[in-house]
Amino acid sequence: MKLLRYFDTDDGSLPELEVRYLNPDKVSKAFEYLFANNARNVTAGGGYLWIKSSKKEKPFSGSGDAALVVCKSAEPFHVVLAGITIAKCTLPDLGVLVMPSSLNIDYRMGSAWGASEVNALLKLLKELCGLGGTLVAPWWGAEGEHEFTEALRRA
Structure with a gap:
């Protein structure tokens, strides 16, 4: 699998x-989709959102918190999600930064990623798209982006 090189060695x-997303409401739906597929918040300390009106932190409470970012009541936030299961394959932990018009997904490269996990991630990305x-x-x-785009098209 060509994409495995973007996952297999922890650097x-x-x-x-x-x-x-062009339609920001879809950010909330996409974030909810992760939880509908067994995502669990494993962020150190549980994670927090900064609420603009009160100028205070609020503990992360679940998938609905993305809507607060979309409507600009809260600043973007990052959580680490474990247990996301796609096509009977549980993905390694993924970091998710919720922005007003995007989900930025980060991952730790390494031995937890095999062909099955990369294929499951592609299926997840295809659903989110x-x-x-x-x-x-x-x-x-540019080359890597092209390879991901091609792999996503075939997923």
Whole structure:
């Protein structure tokens, strides 16, 4: 599998894949989709959102928190999700940065990623794009982005 090289060796970085949405409401739907597929929040300390009106932190409470970012009541937030299961394959932990018009997904490269996990991630990305998103993979440069786009098309 050609894409495996973007996953198999842990170099200490956290590569990012971004799904951008023209319709911001789809960001909430995409984030909810992760939880509908067994995502569990495993963020150290549980994770927090910064609420603009009160100028205070609020503990992350679940998939509905993405709507607060979309409507600009809260600043973008990042959580680490474990247990996401696609096509009977449980993905390694994924970091998810919820932005007003995108989900930025980061991952730790390494031995937890095999062909099954990469294929499951592609299926997940295809579903997220099916909600009106576009995959962007600038982390890996033009060649890598092209390879991800092609793999996604075939997934």
